[in-house]
Amino acid sequence: MKRNPFPLIMLVLVLAFLYLPIVVLTANSFNLSRFGGTWEGFTLKWYGQLLADNQVWFAFVNSLLIATGATLASCLLGTTAALALHRWDSRLQNVHYGLIYTPLVIPEILMGISLLLTFTAVGMDCGLHTILLAHTTFCVSYVTMTVLARLQDFDDSLIEAARDLGANAWISFVKVQLPLLLPGIISGGLLAFTLSIDDFVITFFVAGPGSSTLPLKVYSMIKHSPKLPVINCLSTVMLALTFTLVLASRAFQNLKQTKAQNGHKNGVPS
Amino acid sequence: MKHIFLLMTLTLTVAALVGGCGPKRPTLHLYTWSDYLDPELVTAFEQANGCRVKIDTFDSNETMYAKVQAGSGGYDIIFPSSYQISLMVQNNMLLPLDKSKLPNVAAHFAEAYRSVILNPEMTYNVPYAVTFTGIAYRKDKIGDAAVDSWASFDNPAFKGRSSLLNDFRETIGAGLKSLGFSLNATNPDELQKACDVVLRWKKNIAKFDNEQYKTGIASGEFVLGHGYSGDIAQVMLEDPANIGFAFPKEGFTAACDEMVIPKTAKEAALAHAFINFLYDPDNACKNIQYICAPMPNTHGIAKLPEEYRKNPAILPPAEVLEKAEVLKDLGAANALYSKVWDTIKATE
Numbered sequence: 001m002k003r004n005p006f007p008l009i010m011l012v013l014v015l016a017f018l019y020l021p022i023v024v025l026t027a028n029s030f031n032l033s034r035f036g037g038t039w040e041g042f043t044l045k046w047y048g049q050l051l052a053d054n055q056v057w058f059a060f061v062n063s064l065l066i067a068t069g070a071t072l073a074s075c076l077l078g079t080t081a082a083l084a085l086h087r088w089d090s091r092l093q094n095v096h097y098g099l100i101y102t103p104l105v106i107p108e109i110l111m112g113i114s115l116l117l118t119f120t121a122v123g124m125d126c127g128l129h130t131i132l133l134a135h136t137t138f139c140v141s142y143v144t145m146t147v148l149a150r151l152q153d154f155d156d157s158l159i160e161a162a163r164d165l166g167a168n169a170w171i172s173f174v175k176v177q178l179p180l181l182l183p184g185i186i187s188g189g190l191l192a193f194t195l196s197i198d199d200f201v202i203t204f205f206v207a208g209p210g211s212s213t214l215p216l217k218v219y220s221m222i223k224h225s226p227k228l229p230v231i232n233c234l235s236t237v238m239l240a241l242t243f244t245l246v247l248a249s250r251a252f253q254n255l256k257q258t259k260a261q262n263g264h265k266n267g268v269p270s
Numbered sequence: 271m272k273h274i275f276l277l278m279t280l281t282l283t284v285a286a287l288v289g290g291c292g293p294k295r296p297t298l299h300l301y302t303w304s305d306y307l308d309p310e311l312v313t314a315f316e317q318a319n320g321c322r323v324k325i326d327t328f329d330s331n332e333t334m335y336a337k338v339q340a341g342s343g344g345y346d347i348i349f350p351s352s353y354q355i356s357l358m359v360q361n362n363m364l365l366p367l368d369k370s371k372l373p374n375v376a377a378h379f380a381e382a383y384r385s386v387i388l389n390p391e392m393t394y395n396v397p398y399a400v401t402f403t404g405i406a407y408r409k410d411k412i413g414d415a416a417v418d419s420w421a422s423f424d425n426p427a428f429k430g431r432s433s434l435l436n437d438f439r440e441t442i443g444a445g446l447k448s449l450g451f452s453l454n455a456t457n458p459d460e461l462q463k464a465c466d467v468v469l470r471w472k473k474n475i476a477k478f479d480n481e482q483y484k485t486g487i488a489s490g491e492f493v494l495g496h497g498y499s500g501d502i503a504q505v506m507l508e509d510p511a512n513i514g515f516a517f518p519k520e521g522f523t524a525a526c527d528e529m530v531i532p533k534t535a536k537e538a539a540l541a542h543a544f545i546n547f548l549y550d551p552d553n554a555c556k557n558i559q560y561i562c563a564p565m566p567n568t569h570g571i572a573k574l575p576e577e578y579r580k581n582p583a584i585l586p587p588a589e590v591l592e593k594a595e596v597l598k599d600l601g602a603a604n605a606l607y608s609k610v611w612d613t614i615k616a617t618e
Contacts (some may be wrong), residue, residue, distance in 0.1 A: 034508070040488050054309065057326060113340070120341030127344075151322040205337070209299035209344040210324035223329035227305055 007064070009129060022239065029232035046229040059217035060234075064127060066213060067197040070135035075189045077136070078143025079181070085144070086151040103141040111138065112205035119206065126208025134206045135196040142195060143188035150184030272300065274279060297322045298540045301334065303527070306399075308560035321540060338363065343534030344540040352388035352526045353599040355395050364394040365531040371542035374549035383566035386524040386594050395528040396545050399563040401567050401614040402499040402586060402594060403440055406483075410512045411493045418516040420448035422494055423471040432494035433486060435476035438611035439597050440523060441468060444496065446522040453595045456603040465610045469617055478615075487513060490570045503562035503583035514585035517590040524594035558584070 029047070033040040050056060063069045081100055085093055103111065121124060158180070162172035200215040207216060218231055282564075301305070304327040312323045326345070328334040331354040338348065339361070355603045358364050369376065375396055379400050384390045407417045412428070423432060432442050437601065443453040445464030455461060472478075476492065486492035488505050490512075495502075499515065506513045529548075547553060554570025559578055564571060564585050571585060578584050586594075600607070 015537040033488070034504075038485075055327075116337075116340050116342065125344055126342050204333070205340070205342075207326070208342060209301070209326060209346075210297065212326045217304070220327035241518060246603070 013193045025232050026236045026239070029229060029236045032227065046227075046233045049227060050230045050233045053227075054211075056214075056217060056230070056234060059212045059214045062211055063214040065196050066128060066135055067193050069132050070139050070196045071189050071193045072092050073132075073136045074139035074143045074168065074192045075185055076191075079147050079185055081140065082151055083145045085148060086154075092219060100141050100144050103138045104145070108199075108201040112202040115202065118204040126206055126210045126211070130206045130208060131203055131211060134202050135199065137230060138199075138202065139192035139196055142191050145187070146183060146188035147184045148193065150181055161268035231270065276365055295320060295322050296537055296540060298326055298347070298537050298544055299345045300325045300347050300544075301338075301345040302347075304329075304422075305348065305495075306527075306561055310549070310558045310559060311553055314553075318547075319543060320467075320535075321519075338532060343532070344474065344536060345528050345532060346380070346535040346537045347531055347544060349398055349527050349529055352374075352395075352528060352596060355389055355530055356599065358530065358532075359389070359394055362506075363532055365533050365535060365538060366393050367396065367531065368542055372546045372549070373544045378549055378551055378554070378567045379568050380566040380568040380571065382588060383526075386591070386596055387526045387528065388596055388598065389528075394615075395481050395530050396549070397566050398527045398529050398548075399500075399558075399561055399565050400524060400526045401563050402517065402583075403435065403496065404499060404502075404515055404517045404583070406495040406497050406502040406505070406583075407489050407514050407516060408487065408490055408493045408512055409514045411490065417494065417514075418445050418519050420518045420520055423475060423496070426474065428494050429474050432475045432496075433479045433483040433492055434468075434475055434496045435475050435498075436480045441478065441496070441522055442607055442610055442614075443597065444468070445471075446520070447518065447595075450520065453521070453523055454598045454600060456600060456606065458606065460612050461592060461606055465613055468614050471618055472614065472617070499583040500561070500563045503581060506581060506583055507562070507577075510577070510581075513569060515581075517522070517582065517586060517593065519593070521593045521595055524596050526537050528594070534541050 027039075030042050030044070031039055032043045032045075081096070085100070090152075102257070109211055112134075115130075119130050124130060124177070147238055154177070158176055159172050162176045163169075167175065200219060203213050203216060207213065214234075218234070221227065221231055298321055300323065304326060306327075307325065312325070315321075316323055328555060331350050334350060335354055335357065338345070338358075353363070363450055375392075378395075383397060386400055387395070389395050401505055405417055405422060422428065423434065433442070439453075442461070442464050445467040446453055446455050446460060448467055449460070449463055451457075451464065453461045455464075476486075479486075481498055483492060483495040484505050486564070487497075487502070488509065489493045502513070504517050506515060529545050531538055535541055538611065548557060548565070549567055549570075551569035551573055554565045554567035555573040558564055558567075558570060558574060562584055571579070574585070582590075
């Protein structure tokens, strides 16, 4: 029987559309030609320029600071919001759910301009702190939704069992509920981090003097810079970092799993 | 639950501190285009004045204006193009400059350039860099002959190997200039005639393009390209033997980015000092080489190395400067241009 070639063709096409741009970008970061149209030879000079470009690194540090801060804050707020939504089923909580859900569907540009208007109305100067507030605002919704999904599968009898065995509310939360929710919180946090680090529209509005983030910097470089290949280098470096992180976390998980299995064999609880 | 609340406040406080703590040295905030200022000059200024300079960048006059207008203050010097400055002045957003703090500007400003800035009395603005649009061409393919006219885009010898800018004011402006009209014409008859000219060119050129034409010229795929002097200057520096830049003899556009101090500036004195610092001839000379566009600074230009001074895309000869015309914001008449441009784009 002849195999249907369609799935294979689709696979190749999808892979090509997903990864070819990345390959082109990586190749161009080593291209001697400034315009990337033709291959003129191998060079590392764009990487040298990237290293020397203080402004790019400044923006990079800003982005990291904001993404980390927004992730931590939104994990905390999002988890508590999800717990409240899960525990109480009242009309107030329905309103609460609606309020948390809205930022997911509001157009970003609307959110950006309204945040800026609010900040100016209360006389707050824009800067890193306003970006942090704005990012936390939209990240909270994502974290809440992920944690809430996790809570829907949560077996409440586990908490009852813990309380039965003498744990108070705090202990049963910290020792039972939190560890079980942790995967949800972490994936919500990762989502928040990625959303925050590449947000452009909202950041554009609420950024103030001295608080340019990487997306803002890259965007203005694309439009108006003779050093375009430096962006390719930066993207390549970030790609390499992301891949390393993913691989490392995979390896770490594998390691834990093997350890856990060995532990069971020896009769030692992991 | 108490603990959670405590942890939450703690995190938010830490977060607020990260954003809130400021440096003790005064900080000068610039709002400019990307890679539009020699970083060595910035370092020199920081050391000389015991301050910090922070640079934020925008990608178009319009986005910059929208942000500043919406109330995002704190920038000390902004670098908009001339036409945007008129709008900012109208809206009372700018601080009149204190000329006594700008002795270098008075001493070194090149008067020849006064005609290409829109606010020549310079009450609020000091010109930073002037760019032009002209024609880039491959010397090795077509020689130096007969490209100094908009009529080159009609030349069948270059069929399919030239490009015009994908910008309605620039390209309709080229059509207008080729007929001897003003770039800022609002007479519908003149615009119609310009439309016909551009349509005729359209049959002869490869495409309307703002970015890839540089690649095309650099690789020799195109022999003629309507483009911005700053962009072409960069291409020329990489291949000076083969690429030339010509100013059409019928006239062409000039644009100027200028330095202004907004009313919301927190370090107005330092901002004046920075503008004055950039107008120092040695600094101006250094910066012109970095950005590949001339700051109208007589003594700074005189100090340029010969390869820069002889490059017309960086420094237009004095006699062509008279033919430059500045694009003005036409307000309601912009709609006329959009309509003509739509016709041009839609006609096969």
